[in-house]
Amino acid sequence: MSVWIDSLLAVLAVFLAVRCLLAPTLPQCVFLFFAFGLALALAWARLGAVDVAIAEAAIAAGFLGVLLIDALRDFAAPRTHGETAQKPHFLTQVLLGAGLVVFLYVALEAVWNVPDGGGLTALAADNLPRSGVDHPVTAVLLNYRSYDTWLEVGVVLMALLALFATGGKELFRRPVVGAVDPLLRQVILFFTPVLFLVGAFLLYLGKTEPGGAFQAAVLWGAAGILLHLGGWPVFAAMPRWTRQVLLTAGFGFFLLLGFIFMSGGSALFEYPVAYAGVLILIVETLAALSIAAALTAIFAYFNGMKAASVENEIPDPS
């Protein structure tokens, strides 16, 4: 029975991916991509990876979906981009098809015959009492492999800086285009504290159950994005130094902690066993705040890109 459910889910994911790439219009493509992300999230829940399922549904389908829909405003002009596009040469198509078939065979062969190394499950389980948390995934993320997590917080910060480089760093200040529905404003005001509380709950829950810094960060980021859409640009309204501190707090504190304990003779990011739980909670909170601020800023920037292009278009006909 469960084999059937899993097979159906796998076929569904592949089907949605193919449909998404073959969709004739961009909005269809984006919504099929949402559906694909949620199918993947279900697959991960079936595989026992609840943390990954939450992260996928929240960040990859949710947050990226918001950015894609926002970008549709630039691209959704009813212009058929196929009219000027020539079909590639026949030989090119045949060679590409043949190459992909060979590659598919190699990939299937590779995943079918992957050597059985036993994995790191036993090692992770043995060290769990010394990690300061009870949930193995949180232990890996913030204790065994906190180097990866530290760099990841850095990557989000880098992505924001790279965005600022594409169109000028002041774009995130621009207000939302158009009037804001008063009903929407009230709903947003009602949901902001709820989102904040649920985020804080997920953050604390990460100690023992699936949940943690990233999931909390996305909820807090969602609150920031909603407030921005409701006409309260929280990120832009903050003083400059607050923005800088918020964005770099997670990355900076992580690094500071690593070096403090390194100077005491332990390895980088090796926490003393007695304080590990408290330290992980502090690091998680600061990392979640930083990522949430970065997500809000990325969205505000995207929104500002359209506002800037609308302003530029007005004097154009004259």
Next chain:
Amino acid sequence: METYQIYSLASAVLFVVGLAGIFAARHFFKKIIATKIMGGGVFLCFVSFAERDALAFADPVPHAMVITGIVVAVSAAAFALALSRRIQQLTGQESFPVDE
């Protein structure tokens, strides 16, 4: 057939579907989504092998790597999307020009 094997086979197919999309799609937007589908295939492969190596719980190391990977992939996609929007705003182009 074990559960993880179904998903690991699906992950290989997804990777190739995404790869085909990158070559075949013309629009920037679809190329970015195709890379995301490729990434989805890679993550699915990781998580399916985490399930294979499960003892009392599934192998947490691939799970943590995938969570990290999802956030990094989304950051990269956001940057790519901003670049493509900027190109569209400045030049009106929505796909790479074709050489004759």
